[in-house]
Amino acid sequence: MKFDKVLRKVIPSAAKLTYNPIFKHLVNAIDFVPRHIFREFANIPPNHLRIRVGVGNRIVANHIFYLNEGRDFWIHAIHSGLCRLDSHVLDIGCGCGRFAQHLRDYKFKQEIFSGHYVGIDIDEECLNWCRQNFDSERFSFHRSNHVSKAYNVAGKGEDSYALPIANESIDFVFSTSVFTHLLEPEMVNYYRESFRVLKPGGSMAMYCFSMDHPPPTFGDRHTFRFRIGNSHVESMAVPEAAVAYEEAFLFKVASETGFRSAEMIFAPDDWQPMLLCRK
Numbered sequence: 001m002k003f004d005k006v007l008r009k010v011i012p013s014a015a016k017l018t019y020n021p022i023f024k025h026l027v028n029a030i031d032f033v034p035r036h037i038f039r040e041f042a043n044i045p046p047n048h049l050r051i052r053v054g055v056g057n058r059i060v061a062n063h064i065f066y067l068n069e070g071r072d073f074w075i076h077a078i079h080s081g082l083c084r085l086d087s088h089v090l091d092i093g094c095g096c097g098r099f100a101q102h103l104r105d106y107k108f109k110q111e112i113f114s115g116h117y118v119g120i121d122i123d124e125e126c127l128n129w130c131r132q133n134f135d136s137e138r139f140s141f142h143r144s145n146h147v148s149k150a151y152n153v154a155g156k157g158e159d160s161y162a163l164p165i166a167n168e169s170i171d172f173v174f175s176t177s178v179f180t181h182l183l184e185p186e187m188v189n190y191y192r193e194s195f196r197v198l199k200p201g202g203s204m205a206m207y208c209f210s211m212d213h214p215p216p217t218f219g220d221r222h223t224f225r226f227r228i229g230n231s232h233v234e235s236m237a238v239p240e241a242a243v244a245y246e247e248a249f250l251f252k253v254a255s256e257t258g259f260r261s262a263e264m265i266f267a268p269d270d271w272q273p274m275l276l277c278r279k
Helices: 003-010 021-030 032-037 047-053 063-079 100-105 124-133 184-197 247-257
Strands: 088-092 116-121 139-143 170-175 198-207 226-228 231-233 243-245 261-265 274-278
Touching (some): 021 032, 021 047, 063 100, 063 170, 100 116, 184 198, 243 247, 247 274
Parallel strands (some): 088 170, 116 139
Antiparallel strands (some): 226 231
16 A cells, blocks of 8 residues: 555544654655755755645655646646736745745746735744745735644634735735635635735636545545535544535635636546636
């Protein structure tokens, strides 16, 4: 049995392991050699933070996996016209800056990212790393106090969170794996807040677990057999570890929030389809 399957049998959320001091020290020690041999790996977060935001349970060699996730996303977003290099973008669930990194480091001839990036997360350790490693002229990071048994057990446990952003000031709101960890009240709140901060014509793109297009692990690692309202969850002990929704419900919430269109973008054997809503 592969290591990732063994890991999932022991603990439903790999992220929780990264808060253990012994585990943190061990995986960071393993990471010492590649970070000092390859300069491309020198400015990415430490291994325990990369594992925390998700690297397919690749504990030892996840560097390329980590970097490729953000690269492919931005190629699609810019090619599709969801944003430009001078856009104001909002990343809900920014973690340790996996998607901000490509904007920070992008340079082609004299061209750079000249817009502004705002990152929101509940993990203070990730946010502190970002604040120390991204310039404050183009990047800002804020903490949400939502409670999460998987990521933030010390949160306030509030369903409503107001983004610290002015109305209609953002071109593009996205999240690559937050809806997969949100129960219904928190998810609906982020719909409303995203709509509020988006400029007219702006877009919201959220990766999610879909019951209509389940991941290739469905029936094995993922079953989503428990229900909490409209949320399908993998574990009642740690419900936020993996949350799925039916697409009809996601579209209904989008319409009720005020978005003029909503669609699901997916591919065969897709782990997380992308919910795209336009204001």
